[in-house]
Amino acid sequence: MLFRLECKKIVRSAAFLIYCVISVLFIATNYYSDCKGGVYFGEGTKIVEDHELIMYGALNSLMGEYAANKYVCYPFGYYKAVHLKEKDQQKIAGYLREMTGTDEKEFEELLSTGEKYYVGMSDKPVYGFHDVRMTEGFSYDRFLEIMTDTDDMLGGGSDYAPDSLLALYSGVDMTDEELKEEYRAFIEDDKVTGGLARLFCDYVGIDLAILPVFVAAWLTSADRKRRMHELVYTRKISSAKLVFTRYAALVFTMFIPVVLEMIVALIQAVVEYNGESLDMTAMFTLPTFWLLPNLLFTTAAGVLITEVFSAPAAIFAQVVIWFKATITASRMLSGKIGRFDLVCRHNSPTDRSAFLMNHDNFIFSRIFWTVISLVLVVLAVYAYDAKRGGRFNGIRLFGKGGLLRRKA
């Protein structure tokens, strides 16, 4: 009964209506438009993890950036030029000498072979190196140690972070045979919808890591806003039952638009791949397992932070989490899923083998965020119960009882 009432309240709210509109707009402008006309298999690149190729590319890039003392980094997903102090420059020079097998004099000569040019209106030159070679038999493990240390010195997000090395320096164009094999795997192994479901989850996962927090914050703060909280506090129902029922109602209602989007995606796949043997369940099973933890966590964080602090604080916190999970995450948009990734990325309907390679991490991350979500809801129950018993009144900066409120 309470569950139904809460669902009704949510569905009739402006926040939920806007949640539906934005969710549909986001998927229509990304997934549905990308899949219109079927998946294109005319060209593609693949990560080969060729150590020689990676070392060659990274070494030439590092030579150029060292020569200009201007290292391009993306620590928060955005361009940032880092200039190192003399001591750190000396350390990089040492690494470069080690990798090229040169002494100081030879290294200076090598450095002078760089192609010098200017970018934009800057009067400071940048340098290009194209054929500097690693010393014979240089170990890849030692190379990775050097690159990791270099990335640390640059503050992270550089071209030398292990993820970036793979993404930037070991991508090669696929041959016709490889493209045919990709197509075969898409049609026969994934049965079309398996691959499309991964792309669907990639897009929907992004908006499910932020949108639900608004609805959760609205519902959690609604009692106080309407001055109903004291009335609700006096009811017989236990705090655990109330908070969990509201949480379940939030998750249930907010998953309905996602299910409808899955149905539309399946219909689109049936229309585009008429005649192929399609897996009719893949568009429901994989997205549910992939996306539900995103929804569970974002909603739980919204409920807890609103209960303890306020609705704007919950929105702010989730924006930061979302930004960290999407914009500043790995540069590899497919083929790399971490054990603690909230937003799992696989921005491709193909590349099945890369996804399967990360399958254990994927399973772990989904279970991890589900458990974390439940822990957050339990904490929200404690916070709600403490407020109800008058032992806690929320943490606020301003207003009545605020931390920063000036005393008269």
Add this chain to the structure above:
Amino acid sequence: MASGCLARVVSSDVRHNFLIHYLAAAAVLLMTPVIFGLAELDRSMAALPLETMPPLMGLILLTPLLSPEQNEGILDTVRSKKMSRQLVTGLRVLCSLAVLAILIAALGGYMKYNSCDVTLGMCAGAFAGAAALGALGFFSSAVTDNVIVGYMVSVMYFFMNLFLKNKLGRFCLMSMSCNIKGSKPVLAAAALVLIAAAMLFRRIFRNEQ
């Protein structure tokens, strides 16, 4: 006498309701050099921080302008006062826009000092984008009487800009970095229309005088 009264209203309103928002917008400004490199950028690279961070300031400054009266207790008190609520809202909008202009000028000045190719026109463009996003939040909040919806619409529009960019055409907030011509006047006009529409809506449907 009247101007003295208005000054007291503004001062009291800022201290009690909006100081934290002004501080949050200033924090966004201070975060900018941490997230972006702000030295020796050419025009297209300089446009990126100028079009990414100011909209967040606009969102923080303009969206919650009606939030104090969304508390029923405060609303009851405000209703009993003689002072026009529309006038108070208008003053809040002006204060927020002034703070926004100061913050964007500070960002542009800092970038110019660090040899970035920044012009006054680019700063004006950044202001138009920031005001448009803030006005969108303000309008949504005014129509739904819910500041959370205001944040929701403006935050999600900002995120859509990060992903869709050119697909948004002249309504793209990052038009300078995406090389879309004629977008900033459209955004400035959209900001004015949204603020006026929000005030008009409150006057007609919420009976605010």
